[in-house]
Amino acid sequence: VEGTWMGSTTLPCTYIPSEGFTEQTLSWSIDRDSSTSTIFRRDGSGDHILLSTFRDRVSVPKHSTGNASLLIENLEMPDSGHYTCQVTWKSTNNSLITREVTTTVKVVKEVNPPSCSWELPSSLH
Numbered sequence: 001v002e003g004t005w006m007g008s009t010t011l012p013c014t015y016i017p018s019e020g021f022t023e024q025t026l027s028w029s030i031d032r033d034s035s036t037s038t039i040f041r042r043d044g045s046g047d048h049i050l051l052s053t054f055r056d057r058v059s060v061p062k063h064s065t066g067n068a069s070l071l072i073e074n075l076e077m078p079d080s081g082h083y084t085c086q087v088t089w090k091s092t093n094n095s096l097i098t099r100e101v102t103t104t105v106k107v108v109k110e111v112n113p114p115s116c117s118w119e120l121p122s123s124l125h
Contacts, residue, residue, distance in 0.1 A: 001103055004110045008073040011103045013085030017065050021089040024096065026060065028070045032081030039083075040070065053078075072105075080107045 003009030011028075026042040030051075040058055041048045047062075049055050057074050061067045068085055086100040 002106050002108060003072070003075045003079070005075055005077060005107055007075055007110075008071060009075060009105065011070040011072070011083050011085070011105065013068040013070065013087070013101055013103075015066050015068070015087060015099065018089075020092045021097070023065075024088045024090045025086075026068050026088075027086050028058075028060070029084050029086070030079075030081045031084065032078075036084075075107045077107050077109075080105055 001009055001011060013028075024043070026040075027038055028040040029036050029038045037051055039049065039051045039054045040060060041050060042060065047060070049058060053076075054072070057072060059071050059073075061069065068087055070083065070085065072079060082102055082104050084100050084102045086098060088096055088098045090096055
């Protein structure tokens with residue numbers, strides 16, 4: 001996924017809800033400079049943004065079962081990296097199932113083409 005500096009981007013993470021399975025936890029983490037940090041975690045106690053640099057800039061749809069996509073706003077250059085969405089479900093027999101998907105984000109500065117303005121002479125005699 002490519003995002004523009006100071007713009008916003010959505011990192012897709014969707015699943016088809018299955019009967020008998022309830023979502024237990026959802027987390028988004030970023031892997032950059034060979035270290036992994038958890039950005040966002042949703043569990044029974046609510047939504048938690050764990051990295052202060054992402055506070056007030058990230059969100060995940062609340063009441064949209066099957067959609068765990070992460071919206072990042074006001075993108076900054078250091079936001080580039082590998083993001084992993086991890087969802088854990090509990091089945092009716094209490095076994096846990098975890099799935100994850102990784103998306104690479106590249107933040108780019110928008111390059112505007114140089115603008116030219118031409119003044120045409122009013123008379124061409």
